[in-house]
Each structure stands twice: as structure tokens, then as C-alpha cells.
Amino acid sequence: MKNRLSYVLQTTVAIAVSVMLTSGIFAQSTEEPQYIYVCNQGSASVTVIDASSNEISATVDLQELGFSANAKPHHTVAEPDGSYWYVTLIGENRVLKFNRNNELVDEVVLEVPGLMAMHPTENLLYVGRSMSAVNPPQSFGIIERSDMNVLDEVDLFFTRPHALTTTPNGRWTFVGSLSENQILSLNYEDDETNLTNIPGNTHTFVNFAISPDGETMVATGQVSGQLLIFDISDPFSPNMKKSISVGAQPWHPVFSPDGKLVYFGNKEAHSVSVINMESLMAEAPIEGEGLAQPHGAALSKDGKYLYISSNNLNGKYNPEGLEDIQDFPGTVTVINTETRKIEKIIEVGHYASGIGTNAR
Template sequence: MKNRCSTIFKITFLTLFSIFFTGHAFAQSEEAPQYMYVCNQGSASVTVIDASNNEISETIDLQELGFSANAKPHHTIADPDGSHWYVTLIGENRVLKFNRNNELVDEATLEVPGLMTMNSEEDLLYVGRSMSAVNPPQSFGVVKRTEMDVLDEVGLFFTRPHAIATSPDGKWIYVGSLSENQILAMNTETEESNITNIPGGYAHVRQFRDLT
């Protein structure tokens, strides 16, 4: 399992920051406009950028939608066809779903949600926990994207799960710990799981980079 993790993903150790870009926002048809959805964690807003000219298309003020100034939008991700996009709100314990017109259409409740990843073969969104939480749940959430139902919260062997990613075929999900120098690989079909220990001193597994 060590080889699988090392060949598919590169672990990056980063400092805390509040703005995230979603590469999935580009997975749209060539005819449709391409957008980036950027979290402004300190100002409870999300900026939509037109990728063709790098100009701001719209800024979504979450307070105007009824959320607090402490909503803390953390991470965004979009459906492959660009029809919907999603954002985690640490301060509201919510995962929001917007349509392509940037209208809020649904939401799911999940404690201190952080980074997200999608299953390319299933209607599923996997949600990790925020690195800023004092004592986040020792699990990650499984959300059905069409109805935004929380189907499960999968328990883990380690604390402070944060980095999260899926393999291109959707058969494996990878979760990294912020506190225990470990990465879990779980088969999404059989639920078989393996732990990879990271050698060396104290490390923070904060993000996976997809190299495929």
C-alpha cells in the first residue's frame, strides 16, 4: 500500500491558509465558461473567477444567505460537468451546494467540515475535518451529492483527519492525519483499509496533490 500511495499522490506539508482553489472547477465542457471558486475564509465569502481572463465574475456573500460572519468557508469542489459546486463552512458545520448560476440549492450538516474529494464513479462526496478545530471527530463524512444526505461518518484509526483524496478510478480513498504521521487507504468497495506510517519526525499531513 505504501507504493500505491507514493505513486498516485505526493504529500505536501503546508502552512495554514484560508484560500483554496478547486481544480475540479475546470472539468467542464470546452463550450461552457470555466470558473474557479475561491474561499475567503476570513470574510465569509466565495469569489468566482472566470478562468478565461482571470477576472472576478461574482463574489458570494454568505451573510446575505443567512450565515454568520464566522462561517469560515474553507474548501470548494465542483461536479465534473460544472453543473454544481460545493463549499465547506467550518463555522457553520455545513457543506453547501450551489448550482452553476451560484444559487444555493441544498446543504448537508457535518461537524467542522474541511477538505473534500469526489468519487469519480459514484454520486458521493467525501468530507474531511477542519485542521483549525480543537477536537474534530475521528472520522470523515460520506455525502450523497444529489440529495446532500450524509450517508455515513466513517471512523478512523487516528485523530485529526484532514488531507483527503480519491484514486482516479474511485476505488480507493486516502485520508491523512495531522497528528500521527499516518495515512489511511480504504477500498471504497470492500472497505478494506491499510495504514501507512510516515517515517521521520513530527509531520503535518495537510494536503494531497493528484499527480495523475
């Protein structure tokens, strides 16, 4: 009887341990590493930064892949599992798809592509138009990510589309205009659309970001120097709750993982704004060496580090005393979000612009 009881106990423990291992309680983490993908718009390359070490792990030279020196990589996004990442090339009218080993696996033609947003659950990639295009199409593209086919180019009601984002559940997409104070809400699946007019002088919407709970959207206004905050509990009709004056030319915003803060660079103020989303007030901006025309923003998965890419076309960051503008490196400043101090400056290619990551 004792031996039988001992056998039962051993078997029970073995089963319990097996369950714990398969459920991940004792298992080693299989989470994919996080990478930060930085477009070097002036040197036709993409810098890949390992977020675990904050070191450059690779540089993808687009000219080596057959693209021109004027390819102008502008924005990147990546699959959450890191399996693939995507980059828009303004100068080549293309969207490229790379695998986790930074190998080019596919591409698609799309006129002057700019910002991108990934559908969180469907096989879709939304692609806007470049800010630098003189007369871009009055539409945005929808690409099937698996085979990189353009499924649709959705016509818009306004000119110069640029800002672009999707809700966390993927049901709604928002597109903003550079030339008019208008935002289009689109439910592509149900073919619902609504155009919202925003009061005031021209804002020139650079980009949007949506809170993790999907209830709030923020928009940066390049010309107005404001952050606009919208209640999107009814996505069909965004309701502007407040506008906050920030530094000159606010650029790409990003929410903290808990939704309590929003960060973005102010391109002409060479600073980073920190917005408290509970009080809806601007906190003290982050300033310092390496912030030189800040452009893109991304966060580490745990929210500990904020990565800000800077164009540095005016040589504000120039520790080597370089004289030729083409020699000025772009930068990525690594900011500790707890101390709000710049911990590292990573020099990348010329004219660092959009930045993306495989973290949500």
C-alpha cells in the same frame, strides 16, 4: 445515369457532413466555461473567477444567504461539467451546494468540515475535518451529492484527520493525520482498509494530490517542510519513494495535466514550489508580489495558468498601506506556467483559503 450519380454523391456528402457535425468535428464547442471558486474565510464569502478572462465574475455573500459572519468557508470543489459546486463552512458545521448560477440549492450538517474530494464516477463527496478544530471527530464524512444526505461517517484509527484525496478511478481514498505520521488507504466499496506508518519526525500532512495516471501520490508536510512522494501502484500499501525539502509550510499540491509537474504554495516562505516529477527534484521556486501566505492551488484546464490563493493575514501584500488586519485583502495570483511569471494579482475577500475549480 449522370443525374443519379450526382444525387448519390450529394447524398453521401450530406450524410458525411451530418456525421461530422454530430460527432463534433465541425460543431462549435459546447464545453462548459471554467470557474475558479475561492473561499474568503475571514469575510464569509466566495469569489468566483472566470478562467477565460481571469476576472471576477461574482461574489457569493454568505451573510446575504442567512449565514453568520463567522461562517468560515474553507474549501471548494465543483462538478466537472460545472453544474454544481460545493463549499465547506467550518463555523456553521455545514456543506453547501450551489448551482452554476451560484444559487444555493441544498446543504447538509457535518461537524467542522474541512477538505473535500469528489468520487470521479459515483454520486459521492468525501469530506474531512478542519485543521482549526480543537478536537474534531476521528472520522470523515461521505455525502450523497444529488440529495446532500450524509451516507456515512467513517471511523479512523488516528486523531486530527485532514489530508484527503481519491484515485482517478475512484476505487481508493486516502486520509492523512495532522498529529501522527499515518495514512489510511480505504476501498469503501469492498470495505478494505490499511494503515501505513510513515517514518521520521512528525510531518503534519496538509493535503495530498494524485497523478493523472493514478500511480503516484504526493503529500505536503506542514511541520517537516517536505514533499513526500509515494508509489501507489498498490493503493492498499503506499510506498514512500522520496522526500524533498521545500519552502516552509507547504500547503495544497496540484499536478499538471500531463503529470510531469507538481505545484504548491509554501505558506511561511511566501513562494510556490515547482517539483519535476520525472527527475523528482525541486525546480526554482516562484516568488513575487501577491504571494502572501499561499494556501490553495488550481490550474486552468489547459494547464497554462496556475491560480494560488493567499491568506495575506500579515499584510505582506499591502499596496494601499492599510493598517487594520481586517482590511487586508486575500489574493489570487495568476501565474503563467510556461514563463513562471505572475501575470495578475486578483484581490478577493479577507483570508482567502481553499480554492477549487470545475476542471480535472
